[in-house]
Amino acid sequence: MKINIDENLCKGCGFCIEICPKHIFKESNNVNKKGYTQPNIVDPDSCIFCKQCELICPEMAISVKKEEEGK
Ligand code: SF4
Ligand code: SF4
Structure with missing residues (x-):
């Protein structure tokens, strides 16, 4: 699967981390362009x-x- 987070849009709320049944999203120290x-x-x-x-x-x-x- 091809999963993408648009770093211009993400606000770091963490909802995706909570909801994914397969735990695909993990907390990180990656600060995006907007500072989230x-x-x-x-x-x-x-x-x-x-x-x-x-x-x-x-x-x-x-x-x-x-x-x-995606191809
Ligand atoms: S952290 Fe929040 S804003 Fe960022 S991709 Fe996950 S649900 Fe969307
Ligand atoms: S919530 Fe997790 S398993 Fe479901 S589509 Fe998103 S990344 Fe895939």
Whole structure:
């Protein structure tokens, strides 16, 4: 799975970390361009494409695509 967080949009709320059943998002020390702490994406291959992260993100910063679609 191809998971992306738009660093221009993420506000570091951490909702994606809470919601993902596969724990794909992890707290990090990555401060994005806007000064918010953006989660790391770990092990995207475990993603089950439930899209809960996209739905919960208040900034619509997350996109999840199947690899084929991303090509
Ligand atoms: S689509 Fe579901 S499993 Fe995949 S990263 Fe988002 S919340 Fe996690
Ligand atoms: S839910 Fe969206 S805004 Fe909040 S930390 Fe995750 S990617 Fe950033």
